[in-house]
Amino acid sequence: MPPKSGYQNRIELLQGTLDLLILQTLQWGSQHGYAISNAIRANSKDLLRVETGSLYPALHRLEKQGWVKSDWRQTEANQRAKFYTLTAGGKKRLLSERDRWSQMVAAIGAVLDAVGNEG
Amino acid sequence: MFFFKRIRKDSDLEEEIASHLRMAASDSGPDAALREFGNVTLVKEVTREMWGWASWERLWQDLSYSCRVLRKNRAYTLAAVLSLALGIGANTAIFSLIDSVMLESLPVKNPQELVALGDPTATQSMSEGSGGNTRIFSYPFYKLFREQNGVFSGLYAGGRSERLDLQDEAEHPHARFVSDNYFGVLGVAPSQGRAFLPEDREAVVISYDFWQRHFLGAPNIAGRRITINHRDFTIIGVSARGFSGDIVGYQTDLWLPIEAQPEANPGHDYRNEPNTFWLQLMGRLKPGVTLAQVSTVLNTMGTTIIKEQAAKITLPAGLEKIDREKIAVQSGAKGFSRIRHSFEPMLKILMALVALILLISCANVANLQMARAISRSREMGLRLAIGAGRGRLLRQLLTESLVLAAAGGLTAVMFGYWISRLLLQFTARQNRLPIEPHLSGTALLFTGAISVVAALLFGLAPALFGTKGNFVTHLRESKTGRSKGAAQRFEKGLVALQIVLSLILLYGSGLFIRTLQNLEKSNVGYRRENLLVAELDPWAAGYKTLQIDALALNLTSALSAIPGIAYVSFSENGLFSGTESGTENAIEGFTPRSPEDLVNRSDKVGAKYFSTVGIPILAGREIGPQDTANSARIAVIDEAMARFYFGNAQQSIGRHIADPDGKHPMTIVGVVGAAKENGLRDPAARRLYTPFLQSREDDPIGAFHLEIRTSANPGVMEASIRRAIHKVDAALLEPSVEQVQILIEEDLEQEKLIAKLSGFFSILALLLASIGLYGVMSYLTVRRTTEVGVRMALGASRSSVVALLFREAFSMAAIGLVVGAACAFAVGKLTASNLYGVNAFDPLTVAAAAAVICAAAALASWLPARRASRVDPMVALRAE
Numbered sequence: 001m002p003p004k005s006g007y008q009n010r011i012e013l014l015q016g017t018l019d020l021l022i023l024q025t026l027q028w029g030s031q032h033g034y035a036i037s038n039a040i041r042a043n044s045k046d047l048l049r050v051e052t053g054s055l056y057p058a059l060h061r062l063e064k065q066g067w068v069k070s071d072w073r074q075t076e077a078n079q080r081a082k083f084y085t086l087t088a089g090g091k092k093r094l095l096s097e098r099d100r101w102s103q104m105v106a107a108i109g110a111v112l113d114a115v116g117n118e119g
Numbered sequence: 120m121f122f123f124k125r126i127r128k129d130s131d132l133e134e135e136i137a138s139h140l141r142m143a144a145s146d147s148g149p150d151a152a153l154r155e156f157g158n159v160t161l162v163k164e165v166t167r168e169m170w171g172w173a174s175w176e177r178l179w180q181d182l183s184y185s186c187r188v189l190r191k192n193r194a195y196t197l198a199a200v201l202s203l204a205l206g207i208g209a210n211t212a213i214f215s216l217i218d219s220v221m222l223e224s225l226p227v228k229n230p231q232e233l234v235a236l237g238d239p240t241a242t243q244s245m246s247e248g249s250g251g252n253t254r255i256f257s258y259p260f261y262k263l264f265r266e267q268n269g270v271f272s273g274l275y276a277g278g279r280s281e282r283l284d285l286q287d288e289a290e291h292p293h294a295r296f297v298s299d300n301y302f303g304v305l306g307v308a309p310s311q312g313r314a315f316l317p318e319d320r321e322a323v324v325i326s327y328d329f330w331q332r333h334f335l336g337a338p339n340i341a342g343r344r345i346t347i348n349h350r351d352f353t354i355i356g357v358s359a360r361g362f363s364g365d366i367v368g369y370q371t372d373l374w375l376p377i378e379a380q381p382e383a384n385p386g387h388d389y390r391n392e393p394n395t396f397w398l399q400l401m402g403r404l405k406p407g408v409t410l411a412q413v414s415t416v417l418n419t420m421g422t423t424i425i426k427e428q429a430a431k432i433t434l435p436a437g438l439e440k441i442d443r444e445k446i447a448v449q450s451g452a453k454g455f456s457r458i459r460h461s462f463e464p465m466l467k468i469l470m471a472l473v474a475l476i477l478l479i480s481c482a483n484v485a486n487l488q489m490a491r492a493i494s495r496s497r498e499m500g501l502r503l504a505i506g507a508g509r510g511r512l513l514r515q516l517l518t519e520s521l522v523l524a525a526a527g528g529l530t531a532v533m534f535g536y537w538i539s540r541l542l543l544q545f546t547a548r549q550n551r552l553p554i555e556p557h558l559s560g561t562a563l564l565f566t567g568a569i570s571v572v573a574a575l576l577f578g579l580a581p582a583l584f585g586t587k588g589n590f591v592t593h594l595r596e597s598k599t600g601r602s603k604g605a606a607q608r609f610e611k612g613l614v615a616l617q618i619v620l621s622l623i624l625l626y627g628s629g630l631f632i633r634t635l636q637n638l639e640k641s642n643v644g645y646r647r648e649n650l651l652v653a654e655l656d657p658w659a660a661g662y663k664t665l666q667i668d669a670l671a672l673n674l675t676s677a678l679s680a681i682p683g684i685a686y687v688s689f690s691e692n693g694l695f696s697g698t699e700s701g702t703e704n705a706i707e708g709f710t711p712r713s714p715e716d717l718v719n720r721s722d723k724v725g726a727k728y729f730s731t732v733g734i735p736i737l738a739g740r741e742i743g744p745q746d747t748a749n750s751a752r753i754a755v756i757d758e759a760m761a762r763f764y765f766g767n768a769q770q771s772i773g774r775h776i777a778d779p780d781g782k783h784p785m786t787i788v789g790v791v792g793a794a795k796e797n798g799l800r801d802p803a804a805r806r807l808y809t810p811f812l813q814s815r816e817d818d819p820i821g822a823f824h825l826e827i828r829t830s831a832n833p834g835v836m837e838a839s840i841r842r843a844i845h846k847v848d849a850a851l852l853e854p855s856v857e858q859v860q861i862l863i864e865e866d867l868e869q870e871k872l873i874a875k876l877s878g879f880f881s882i883l884a885l886l887l888a889s890i891g892l893y894g895v896m897s898y899l900t901v902r903r904t905t906e907v908g909v910r911m912a913l914g915a916s917r918s919s920v921v922a923l924l925f926r927e928a929f930s931m932a933a934i935g936l937v938v939g940a941a942c943a944f945a946v947g948k949l950t951a952s953n954l955y956g957v958n959a960f961d962p963l964t965v966a967a968a969a970a971v972i973c974a975a976a977a978l979a980s981w982l983p984a985r986r987a988s989r990v991d992p993m994v995a996l997r998a999e
Binding site for chain 2: 032033056064080
């Protein structure tokens with residue numbers, strides 16, 4: 001196996017969260033890659049920027065796993081683009097990812113609070 | 120499929136990214152869009168990885184790269200592929216023979232349900248008179264057991280036929296007499312016409328091959344007439360294509376109903392003889408019945424039937440045998456076969472030989488790869504430098520080995536078919552192959568498997584050596600062309616291994632060749648040169664017991680009159696004819712320790728038999744014209760019998776020998792030398808000779824043989840002998856006339872084949888090993904060019920340089936020879952049962968084999984050494 005590229009390493013770091021963000025964004029309707037990245041940036045008040053080198057591999061992986069499906073459509077600006085749509089499986093996945101995320105936040109918060117109390 | 124999908128997905132991704140860039144560009148301008156996006160190629164690359172095809176793609180890359188590399192290095196590829204094709208091809212050939220003879224099931228319905236009763240190797244056997252045969256069965260027994268057994272859904276019988284003559288045909292077809300349910304029980308429907316019905320008499324089913332061969336596949340063959348032994352038969356059907364009977368190694372041409380046996384073999388009627396054993400039985404198990412149950416039924420109910428039937432005719436002593444020996448029962452899935460039994464030792468030896476050959480070819484290719492690993496050091500170094508992992512390189516190199524092995528394997532399949540065909544031709548009789556050579560699925564699987572094993576054997580170590588270290592050492596090595604110490608030791612080890620293997624092969628073939636020579640020279644006890652044997656079947660021409668005596672005497676005097684014929688006599692069994700008789704006797708003054716002590720081989724012979732054949736008379740007299748049905752009953756015994764029963768020849772004269780119950784006494788009038796009459800390996804057995812003309816009514820002469828001693832070349836006499844016999848009685852079937860010398864040589868067929876093939880294989884091995892040694896020596900010599908230059912510049916002579924390099928070669932050879940000698944003796948022990956007149960531990964043969972190897976090694980290392988010694992010192996020094 002060749003050494004893993006830098007991009008892939010970052011995907012792995014973000015993996016769970018990026019998937020969650022993409023699925024959450026698609027909850028409001030089909031979107032193409034560019035719009036998804038813009039949406040995440042806008043909704044995070046410009047805090048989170050998704051690199052294309054992570055976004056597209058993530059989209060293709062989600063599609064391979066059957067959580068999203070894709071088709072070619074026209075955008076409002078009348079451009080051809082590949083739109084991704086959440087599947088039924090994807091909706092379930094989103095719910096479980098959200099659960100996991102809130103558990104994670106709660107758990108990390110608890111840990112941080114405990115450290116704060118002692119300090 | 121995969122590629123089209125792949126191409127579509129690729130262009131899809133291309134467009135997706137393009138549209139992203141377009142949209143980004145319209146928002147923030149093209150430059151910013153590109154900057155924002157990052158490395159487009161890399162994004163594509165990591166996205167593609169998500170498709171999960173990466174490992175396939177890498178394999179494809181490796182494969183196409185391997186093919187490119189191999190195509191570029193044609194000489195190397197050719198040498199490696201040829202070497203492998205030889206090794207793998209030899210294995211494929213021998214394995215496919217083993218597969219067809221020993222492993223393959225009959226091409227019938229559910230062969231695993233079939234059960235063979237008795238001895239499945241007794242395909243051409245026949246035994247009359249002796250009760251209690253446990254190997255083959257009588258027809259009356261079959262009919263009763265077929266009805267009563269309760270364990271088979273069907274049970275059929277098949278038996279041998281005497282020679283059959285077709286009208287105007289030189290070829291004698293292979294025929295079997297079978298019960299009417301033969302094709303039904305086997306579950307092979309005829310391809311034309313129909314199978315047998317119980318009421319069929321003069322009916323015959325022909326094989327698909329026979330139909331093609333003799334009738335050129337003529338349509339509507341069913342209903343045609345065919346003349347067999349001057350009788351008319353009707354062809355009722357043609358067997359299924361690919362079905363050549365239930366005997367492996369004897370391709371059946373014709374099947375005849377057992378009920379038609381007396382018509383097809385005139386003069387003989389075995390149908391109602393409970394004491395004529397000639398049938399082999401095969402049953403199809405009822406569901407849920409086991410082999411053990413079959414054995415129980417056969418050895419209780421079955422033996423009871425046999426004993427009841429035989430008791431009317433046979434003495435109780437003959438029946439004891441069936442109580443002592445159980446009748447065997449075994450799976451019939453692979454059919455009956457004589458050659459399965461007789462070829463087995465030969466096939467095992469050959470398999471071992473070719474396995475060694477494959478090892479030698481692998482060592483050769485490994486050495487080629489080691490040498491190439493050095494020249495590829497730069498490539499490997501570069502690839503390591505630009506970030507390839509060792510695992511990736513190993514995979515690439517092993518893929519290359521697999522491609523080589525696959526090419527070798529494919530070539531081998533073609534080779535293998537022809538080699539196995541050639542081998543079968545060696546064993547063919549009358550131009551008929553015992554089995555049709557073919558490569559079954561099993562054989563192809565085997566070839567594939569050994570190709571992969573071979574690739575690992577020859578590819579793994581060189582790949583490991585070739586990828587060891589970092590790119591710095593690789594790039595440095597590529598400049599000096601030097602291999603590391605461990606790699607060098609490995610190369611030398613490979614050469615030593617090849618020498619070990621070659622020595623084993625040479626020693627083995629030496630033993631087999633000496634075995635053959637010993638057998639050829641072995642004393643048969645008579646003069647085999649200028650001796651002919653003619654076989655006659657008077658019963659087929661309508662003769663009865665007493666008339667046969669007259670016929671034998673008439674033929675003797677007719678043949679004696681032919682110029683060039685010195686003596687003529689006659690006997691029942693002939694020499695090396697494949698027929699043999701045995702009797703049980705009571706011996707005057709001898710107390711047996713076991714029942715076998717009273718069993719002797721026997722023959723009935725005419726006047727002057729011993730002087731005709733050339734068996735020396737040691738005491739008393741031989742059987743003469745005065746010993747007729749009306750004179751006193753006499754016997755002549757051989758030396759072995761005289762020694763066993765009476766101590767020596769002289770003391771035997773005048774003693775008496777009789778039936779086990781004391782009846783029919785005979786006086787011994789002569790003792791003759793021991794003679795081998797069937798097979799050279801067995802020590803000459805105890806043999807009892809009685810006068811042909813004193814044959815008893817309860818043991819009449821069947822077919823008999825004429826022994827003819829010629830003074831001229833026997834080959835030219837055959838035609839005039841046939842003419843003379845025809846003149847005596849035109850009704851006699853054309854006799855077979857054979858030279859004893861040739862019959863004896865045919866008896867050595869397998870030994871010859873083993874000697875020839877092992878000789879051939881060991882020369883092949885030696886050649887491969889020499890090439891290996893030559894390669895390694897050339898390479899080592901080139902490596903030492905500078906050293907040689909320095910030495911010569913300092914005044915070393917040419918011969919001392921050659922000696923220096925020779926020492927290196929012979930250190931490898933010496934290790935190989937010492938280890939090889941030890942292994943060779945071990946291997947000799949394993950083959951001891953196949954040897955004759957030569958010890959498994961034979962220093963002379965080992966010395967000869969070692970000498971041959973030394974000569975080859977000397978030649979292989981002399982050439983590179985001489986080249987090195989001619990190098991101009993200045994050139995050599997500059998080369999550094």
